[in-house]
Amino acid sequence: MSLIGPLLLATFLFCVGIYGIIARRNAVLVLMSVELMLNAVNINLVAFQNVLFPGEEAVSGLMFALFIIGVAAAEVGVGLAIVFNMFRNRATVNVDDVDLMRW
Amino acid sequence: MEALLEYAYVVVLLPLISAAAIAAFGKQLPWKGAELGIAALGIGWLMSVGIAWQTFMNSPMEPVEEFFRWSPLGGGFVFELGMLVDGLTAMMLLLVTTVSLMVHIYSREYMKGEVRFTYFYAMLSLFTFSMLVLVIANNLLQAVIGWELVGLCSFLLIGFYWEEKSNQDAANKAFLTTKFGDVGLIVGVIVLSAGMFGLTDTPFNIIEINQAATDGLLSTSTIVLGMLLIFLGCISKSGQMPLHVWLPDAMAGPTPVSALIHAATMVTAGVFLLARLFPVLAQSALVMGVIAIVGVITLFFGGLLALVQDDLKKILAYSTISQLGYMVAAIGVGGYTASIFHLFTHGFFKALLFLGAGSLIHAVHSNNISDMGGMRKAMPHTFWTFIIGSLALAGFPLTAGFFSKDEILIAGEIWAGGGFLTGNLVYWIGLAAAGVTTFYMARACFLVFAGENRSHHPPHESGKQMVGPLMLLAVLSVASGYLLSPFSPDQPNFETWTQTPILDGDAVYPFTVDETVAFGVQGDGVIASSGSVLAAEAGDGPVSVLHGVPSWHPDLLAIVLVIFSLAVFLAWRFYGKGLPEKDPMLQMGPVTRALVAKYGFDDFGYRYIVVPVRDVLSRWATTSSNTYIDGAVAGVGKATKSAAMATYRTIDQKVIDGAVNGSALSAAWWSDRLKRIQSGDVQRYAGAIVAGVIVLVLAFAAAR
Numbered sequence: 001m002s003l004i005g006p007l008l009l010a011t012f013l014f015c016v017g018i019y020g021i022i023a024r025r026n027a028v029l030v031l032m033s034v035e036l037m038l039n040a041v042n043i044n045l046v047a048f049q050n051v052l053f054p055g056e057e058a059v060s061g062l063m064f065a066l067f068i069i070g071v072a073a074a075e076v077g078v079g080l081a082i083v084f085n086m087f088r089n090r091a092t093v094n095v096d097d098v099d100l101m102r103w
Numbered sequence: 104m105e106a107l108l109e110y111a112y113v114v115v116l117l118p119l120i121s122a123a124a125i126a127a128f129g130k131q132l133p134w135k136g137a138e139l140g141i142a143a144l145g146i147g148w149l150m151s152v153g154i155a156w157q158t159f160m161n162s163p164m165e166p167v168e169e170f171f172r173w174s175p176l177g178g179g180f181v182f183e184l185g186m187l188v189d190g191l192t193a194m195m196l197l198l199v200t201t202v203s204l205m206v207h208i209y210s211r212e213y214m215k216g217e218v219r220f221t222y223f224y225a226m227l228s229l230f231t232f233s234m235l236v237l238v239i240a241n242n243l244l245q246a247v248i249g250w251e252l253v254g255l256c257s258f259l260l261i262g263f264y265w266e267e268k269s270n271q272d273a274a275n276k277a278f279l280t281t282k283f284g285d286v287g288l289i290v291g292v293i294v295l296s297a298g299m300f301g302l303t304d305t306p307f308n309i310i311e312i313n314q315a316a317t318d319g320l321l322s323t324s325t326i327v328l329g330m331l332l333i334f335l336g337c338i339s340k341s342g343q344m345p346l347h348v349w350l351p352d353a354m355a356g357p358t359p360v361s362a363l364i365h366a367a368t369m370v371t372a373g374v375f376l377l378a379r380l381f382p383v384l385a386q387s388a389l390v391m392g393v394i395a396i397v398g399v400i401t402l403f404f405g406g407l408l409a410l411v412q413d414d415l416k417k418i419l420a421y422s423t424i425s426q427l428g429y430m431v432a433a434i435g436v437g438g439y440t441a442s443i444f445h446l447f448t449h450g451f452f453k454a455l456l457f458l459g460a461g462s463l464i465h466a467v468h469s470n471n472i473s474d475m476g477g478m479r480k481a482m483p484h485t486f487w488t489f490i491i492g493s494l495a496l497a498g499f500p501l502t503a504g505f506f507s508k509d510e511i512l513i514a515g516e517i518w519a520g521g522g523f524l525t526g527n528l529v530y531w532i533g534l535a536a537a538g539v540t541t542f543y544m545a546r547a548c549f550l551v552f553a554g555e556n557r558s559h560h561p562p563h564e565s566g567k568q569m570v571g572p573l574m575l576l577a578v579l580s581v582a583s584g585y586l587l588s589p590f591s592p593d594q595p596n597f598e599t600w601t602q603t604p605i606l607d608g609d610a611v612y613p614f615t616v617d618e619t620v621a622f623g624v625q626g627d628g629v630i631a632s633s634g635s636v637l638a639a640e641a642g643d644g645p646v647s648v649l650h651g652v653p654s655w656h657p658d659l660l661a662i663v664l665v666i667f668s669l670a671v672f673l674a675w676r677f678y679g680k681g682l683p684e685k686d687p688m689l690q691m692g693p694v695t696r697a698l699v700a701k702y703g704f705d706d707f708g709y710r711y712i713v714v715p716v717r718d719v720l721s722r723w724a725t726t727s728s729n730t731y732i733d734g735a736v737a738g739v740g741k742a743t744k745s746a747a748m749a750t751y752r753t754i755d756q757k758v759i760d761g762a763v764n765g766s767a768l769s770a771a772w773w774s775d776r777l778k779r780i781q782s783g784d785v786q787r788y789a790g791a792i793v794a795g796v797i798v799l800v801l802a803f804a805a806a807r
Binding site for chain 1: 778779781782783784785786789790793
């Protein structure tokens with residue numbers, strides 16, 4: 001199996017994610033972009049597992065992918081909670097308006 | 104019991120602890136602090152009895168020495184703080200703690216209701232501590248410390264009733280007079296230690312000084328100069344003429360203080376120190392001659408002064424001077440044992456007499472014997488104990504004073520037998536002064552106890568706390584004499600108890616052995632001429648230091664009894680029927696005038712020392728101090744101030760403040776710029792991270 005396809009896909013997804021984080025102003029969309037980046041990494045892990053250790057007992061790459069999915073779920077939970085609170089207090093989800101941690 | 108000697112310092116520390124405790128919270132206690140002093144002294148007394156017993160039964164014994172050492176200059180010069188326990192120390196510990204305990208108990212009743220009762224007890228305990236520091240010292244510096252401390256306590260207690268100007272003056276007089284001698288003492292100590300320097304690491308150590316002097320390692324000039332200067336300290340502290348003037352005035356203090364300090368213990372410090380350094384002074388005929396002559400003058404002329412006194416305490420004060428003269432004279436004629444034996448017994452009977460006098464004064468509210476009279480019926484206990492004390496003081500046979508004073512006379516006889524004129528002086532003048540002593544004590548006793556009551560108060564016997572100590576001291580005034588008497592020929596006795604290894608039975612005076620050693624430095628005019636005066640018949644053979652247990656001297660006993668009877672008879676003729684209209688003691692023309700004027704010592708001292716110092720020297724010193732020293736100080740102050748102002752204006756204000764302000768300002772400026780990085784914009788941070796990652800990736804790629 002060739003690695004080029006999955007790696008190109010992962011690179012594309014990662015770049016989209018970075019762009020989304022930097023360019024988007026909606027906090028929910030920023031969170032979604034983070035998910036895109038995490039999934040790009042997952043694709044990498046799965047692809048390399050299949051190429052390097054096809055059909056073997058060692059499944060550490062897959063296990064990492066599962067961990068990342070779990071952590072991403074938790075992260076989204078916390079992130080959405082923060083966004084909800086932000087909306088409640090300020091009636092906006094625009095990250096530019098949220099600069100409380102400024103000097 | 105052996106271990107007790109190692110813990111002798113506890114006896115010293117107990118009164119210090121009690122003094123501090125009394126000062127700290129004595130006033131809150133039910134007995135106002137008295138119980139602390141009595142308890143500490145009681146324990147100390149028990150320990151002292153144990154130590155005395157231990158040293159006495161094992162005598163002669165090696166001294167026990169314990170010390171801390173401190174060498175601030177590295178090796179070669181070491182200061183010590185320590186204790187030296189031998190028979191002499193044990194004897195002094197016993198004497199001091201016994202008298203002090205008695206005075207502590209006695210004072211509770213005597214001082215009842217006085218102002219500063221608690222202060223009084225704190226001072227008594229502090230004094231006891233000071234005296235014990237001196238007694239137990241293993242080196243001369245520590246002895247000087249104790250010596251000065253007792254001087255301080257004496258000053259504080261003489262001026263106890265400081266509301267009266269005369270008492271302040273008495274305290275000042277005592278302090279300054281003794282201080283004059285103290286200067287001599289400390290210079291003498293320095294001279295001796297300078298002689299010891301190089302011979303040992305511990306130049307102040309008493310045992311080593313004694314040993315070095317005995318071994319002939321100290322030069323004659325060191326010994327003569329050092330011991331004469333130390334003797335100057337003894338002259339002032341032990342009330343020898345002509346520096347005795349403070350002692351009668353010291354009677355301004357409360358009577359128990361007079362008993363403890365100015366009769367039984369402190370004033371014996373000088374004699375004690377001479378005894379401690381006896382092996383040193385025994386090296387020089389000149390030093391011993393000077394000591395003997397000062398002692399003889401004091402014992403006779405001091406005693407005469409008591410004849411014309413009306414104040415009972417002053418009679419006792421002059422008799423103390425006279426008895427101290429006996430002790431000093433005994434040292435000067437080689438009566439080492441005799442001197443400290445007299446010190447020991449005198450401590451008991453003089454404390455007894457003073458406490459008895461206190462009891463009388465307490466009853467009639469007057470110090471004067473012309474205000475007393477007929478006290479025998481009213482105060483039987485005081486009467487009997489006072490009579491016993493008087494008999495002991497007069498040297499009546501079979502009392503303690505008899506044995507100790509006869510020891511001194513016999514020492515004089517032995518010394519005269521060795522060919523020294525001072526021995527004859529001590530023997531004959533000592534006998535005459537014994538008659539004087541008997542007469543003035545008989546005069547006092549007749550005037551106080553016989554005849555009609557002349558006081559304005561109905562006299563009453565004192566309470567148990569005052570009579571109890573009197574009784575115990577009365578017993579000791581008789582019993583202590585039997586430590587060294589023809590009745591106790593067996594060892595141990597007082598002599599074996601207080602001898603030191605250096606002064607063992609074979610020790611002799613070096614200058615009696617060989618004339619070249621005695622007047623050693625050929626061509627030294629002073630030494631040689633004094634030798635020819637003092638040792639007119641020198642060369643009769645060596646004189647041993649220890650005289651052994653005395654045998655009976657029927658001739659001396661007879662003379663003493665005749666003198667005693669004669670003196671008592673005369674006193675009875677004059678005073679047996681109460682106070683005569685004209686006191687014959689005051690009708691003796693020029694003699695009376697001389698005695699009443701105290702030979703003019705006080706007048707002379709006032710006119711030629713106090714007045715010049717006060718009116719000329721101190722005024723000159725004040726002026727020069729105000730103009731020159733104060734001027735210099737003020738000039739230095741002004742210069743310093745202007746220099747400080749200049750420094751303030753330039754260095755502080757400009758350089759230092761500028762640096763501080765500049766750094767603060769630059770920090771503010773930079774932070775104002777740099778804070779803008781912290782924008783709070785999450786996406787800008789994310790962008791920065793991405794940019795950083797790209798830079799790192801490029802950098803690593805280029806590095807490959």
